[in-house]
Amino acid sequence: MSTTVFVPRDSAALAVGADEVAAAIAAAAATGGHHVRVVRNGSRGMLWLEPLVEVATAQGRIAYGPVSVADVPGLFAAGFLRGADHELRQGPTESIPYFARQTRLTFARVGVTDPLCLESYQAHGGLGGLRRALDLEPAAIVEQVVQSGLRGRGGAGFPAGIKWRTVLGAAASPKYIACNADEGDSGTFSDRMVLEGDPYLLLEGMAIAGLAVGATEGWIYLRSEYPDARTVLTAAIQRARAAGWIGPDVLGSGRSFEVHVRIGAGSYVCGEETAMLESLEGRRGMVRPKPPLPALQGLWGGPTVVNNVMTLAAVPWILQHGGEAYAAHGSGRSRGTLPFQLAGNVRHGGLVEVPFGITLRELLHEFGGGTASGRPIRAVQVGGPLGAYLPASRFDLPLDYEAFAAGGGMIGHGGIVVFDDTVDMARMARYAMEFCAIESCGKCTPCRIGSTRGVEVIDRIVAGRERAANERLLRDLCATMADASLCAMGGLTSMPVLSALEHFPEDFVRNGQACTPTR
Amino acid sequence: MHESRSQAVPVDPAAERAAIEAAIEQCRDLRGATLPMLHAIQDRLGYVPAAAVDAIAAACNLSRADVHGVLTFYHDFRTAPPGRHVLKVCRAEACQAMGCERLERHLADRCGIAMRGTTADGALTVEPVYCLGNCALSPSVLLDGRLHGRVTPERLDALLAAAEARA
Numbered sequence: 001m002s003t004t005v006f007v008p009r010d011s012a013a014l015a016v017g018a019d020e021v022a023a024a025i026a027a028a029a030a031t032g033g034h035h036v037r038v039v040r041n042g043s044r045g046m047l048w049l050e051p052l053v054e055v056a057t058a059q060g061r062i063a064y065g066p067v068s069v070a071d072v073p074g075l076f077a078a079g080f081l082r083g084a085d086h087e088l089r090q091g092p093t094e095s096i097p098y099f100a101r102q103t104r105l106t107f108a109r110v111g112v113t114d115p116l117c118l119e120s121y122q123a124h125g126g127l128g129g130l131r132r133a134l135d136l137e138p139a140a141i142v143e144q145v146v147q148s149g150l151r152g153r154g155g156a157g158f159p160a161g162i163k164w165r166t167v168l169g170a171a172a173s174p175k176y177i178a179c180n181a182d183e184g185d186s187g188t189f190s191d192r193m194v195l196e197g198d199p200y201l202l203l204e205g206m207a208i209a210g211l212a213v214g215a216t217e218g219w220i221y222l223r224s225e226y227p228d229a230r231t232v233l234t235a236a237i238q239r240a241r242a243a244g245w246i247g248p249d250v251l252g253s254g255r256s257f258e259v260h261v262r263i264g265a266g267s268y269v270c271g272e273e274t275a276m277l278e279s280l281e282g283r284r285g286m287v288r289p290k291p292p293l294p295a296l297q298g299l300w301g302g303p304t305v306v307n308n309v310m311t312l313a314a315v316p317w318i319l320q321h322g323g324e325a326y327a328a329h330g331s332g333r334s335r336g337t338l339p340f341q342l343a344g345n346v347r348h349g350g351l352v353e354v355p356f357g358i359t360l361r362e363l364l365h366e367f368g369g370g371t372a373s374g375r376p377i378r379a380v381q382v383g384g385p386l387g388a389y390l391p392a393s394r395f396d397l398p399l400d401y402e403a404f405a406a407g408g409g410m411i412g413h414g415g416i417v418v419f420d421d422t423v424d425m426a427r428m429a430r431y432a433m434e435f436c437a438i439e440s441c442g443k444c445t446p447c448r449i450g451s452t453r454g455v456e457v458i459d460r461i462v463a464g465r466e467r468a469a470n471e472r473l474l475r476d477l478c479a480t481m482a483d484a485s486l487c488a489m490g491g492l493t494s495m496p497v498l499s500a501l502e503h504f505p506e507d508f509v510r511n512g513q514a515c516t517p518t519r
Numbered sequence: 520m521h522e523s524r525s526q527a528v529p530v531d532p533a534a535e536r537a538a539i540e541a542a543i544e545q546c547r548d549l550r551g552a553t554l555p556m557l558h559a560i561q562d563r564l565g566y567v568p569a570a571a572v573d574a575i576a577a578a579c580n581l582s583r584a585d586v587h588g589v590l591t592f593y594h595d596f597r598t599a600p601p602g603r604h605v606l607k608v609c610r611a612e613a614c615q616a617m618g619c620e621r622l623e624r625h626l627a628d629r630c631g632i633a634m635r636g637t638t639a640d641g642a643l644t645v646e647p648v649y650c651l652g653n654c655a656l657s658p659s660v661l662l663d664g665r666l667h668g669r670v671t672p673e674r675l676d677a678l679l680a681a682a683e684a685r686a
């Protein structure tokens with residue numbers, strides 16, 4: 001009888017040697033005369049345990065990790081193919097507390113299946129949402145998404161159902177579904193994990209969106225920094241089309257939905273939806289003024305749903321189980337679950353899908369286990385490079401869009417970057433300005449020029465030159481950038497800068513006096 | 520777009536022409552083909568030669584300024600050949616939290632190159648990148664298109680040595 005062993009192909013696992021471990025397991029099995037079938041699954045999201053090898057046993061899947069090539073002979077000798085004890089044994093995968101405490105709706109299949117296997121996708125509930133959508137009128141599909149309370153997961157949190165309703169109601173055609181897979185925020189990788197670990201889920205979500213608004217073309221804008229995701233996604237589109245899941249005759253319904261992929265070229269601002277549309281059309285990623293809304297005049301001028309990967313990937317579950325079931329999770333006006341991502345200097349980094357309303361403290365300590373360095377956590381940045389830096393005194397804020405914003409934070413795409421007490425927050429503020437200067441599309445002067453001036457002003461403050469005057473100048477500059485920028489690149493750079501100054505003024509002092517907090 | 524500071528890597532005009540033609544042919548029927556064409560050329564050559572701008576402009580019925588504008592907007596594109604190996608070092612926040620500056624310093628000390636530099640022997644080009652989506656296993660680098668996580672200076676040396684041995 002052959003034993004199934006799972007070794008992830010997620011790029012985080014590959015980055016710490018998963019291919020080599022898979023090869024070593026296959027070789028050791030052949031040498032030892034064991035019948036082993038190695039399945040390359042997605043990642044379970046417990047990334048500090050990668051490569052996390054699982055063995056299918058009569059007691060379920062047993063996890064071992066982090067496994068290196070050097071551990072492989074010992075694992076065989078210990079009898080890991082039977083799930084036997086070993087120092088790397090983590091127990092049944094789904095009983096590991098980090099995993100067991102999650103509510104995996106979007107990530108239900110990620111790490112469980114071979115991402116490209118059409119049969120496993122269906123065997124684990126895939127296509128249920130699309131089949132249901134095919135039985136519904138477009139307006140009824142939109143209604144399910146409205147009822148679910150699903151909000152955009154790309155950053156701004158705009159209700160997805162309302163956006164879809166606008167596109168459904170638009171008279172012009174053709175219409176488009178544009179998937180934002182630019183995932184530029186540091187500290188985020190949930191889009192990548194779905195693209196690599198369950199790509200059919202995204203395609204299913206896009207096809208449902210197409211049915212809902214009357215679009216027959218989907219375009220995915222994938223960043224060039226994700227070569228592995230590109231490989232898996234391209235293969236998935238080919239296979240799904242060959243199987244008739246997408247293409248000219250979606251599941252035999254007579255409706256058509258084609259999916260195209262375009263690759264970015266290393267520009268952060270191309271994640272902004274109108275810059276993304278420009279880039280999809282092959283041009284410079286210059287932000288477009290709104291109106292017109294992309295929902296009315298988007299890709300190639302047609303009405304367009306622009307949604308993040310996570311937004312679209314939540315849709316199959318919503319159609320399959322109903323909008324109300326999704327809305328039953330969450331807190332306040334933030335319904336459903338969010339796949340948070342624990343990153344940076346954190347002991348147990350990884351993906352944590354839980355309902356909105358959890359606190360930072362729970363995520364950082366109960367899931368994250370504190371810092372990787374073992375030192376105290378000093379600051380976290382939530383919501384990417386345009387998100388605020390928060391000190392420990394803000395860790396009890398509940399993570400729901402409104403409550404978190406009221407406390408000075410921004411959930412964004414759910415990335416949480418942890419820093420220990422060796423961080424220099426003046427340096428992080430300077431970097432935020434520098435990043436804005438590098439990535440500005442150049443349309444607005446405060447963003448394009450102000451960011452470079454911001455770097456210089458911070459340098460002067462830190463050097464202790466005319467500290468009070470320069471601090472005033474920095475605040476003025478931030479206010480101008482916030483007021484006079486067309487998009488959030490220039491508009492929100494003040495968030496990391498001023499929050500660093502606010503919460504960590506002592507770091508802006510090298511010689512001379514500390515800056516004064518505003519509140 | 521970035522110009523390499525090194526003259527270490529020679530160019531081959533015939534190969535350039537062939538790559539440009541093939542790339543244009545491959546993308547000709549795409550809508551909004553400019554960006555895909557630039558990618559297709561860089562995928563083949565490792566950079567986008569000056570001659571590509573005219574060729575794309577002619578093929579897409581655009582002005583040279585339009586194509587040049589696209590080429591210069593995006594950080595990915597190079598206009599001169601890179602070294603035999605390209606190392607992209609993540610500089611974004613999560614990798615900073617795990618000390619990615621150590622890698623930059625190490626490269627400066629060991630190979631004498633700063634970001635966007637190419638070693639004198641044409642072996643290695645180093646470029647910055649802003650997040651590789653591997654932020655739970657920082658610091659991260661992409662070496663010749665392969666992702667590596669939890670990279671220490673020692674591990675980086677081993678990776679670079681292995682890449683040179685393969686080349």
Ligand SMILES: Cc1cc2nc3c(=O)[nH]c(=O)nc-3n(C[C@H](O)[C@H](O)[C@H](O)COP(=O)(O)O)c2cc1C
Pocket residue numbers: 151152153154155156157158180181182183184185268269270271272273274306307308309311312487488489
């Ligand atoms: C500078 C900037 C970068 C952005 N980057 C991304 C990104 O990488 N991915 C994303 O989905 N949204 C990004 N956004 C948000 C998009 O503009 C847009 O709100 C989103 O794609 C809409 O989809 P959603 O409603 O499903 O979130 C960015 C916005 C700005 C201003």
Ligand code: SF4
Pocket residue numbers: 269287439440441442443444445447448485486487488489490491
């Ligand atoms: S704020 Fe900056 S990135 Fe946004 S449109 Fe203006 S110049 Fe471009």
Ligand code: FES
Pocket residue numbers: 186187188609610611612613614615649650651652653654657658659
């Ligand atoms: S910040 Fe370096 S990989 Fe994301």
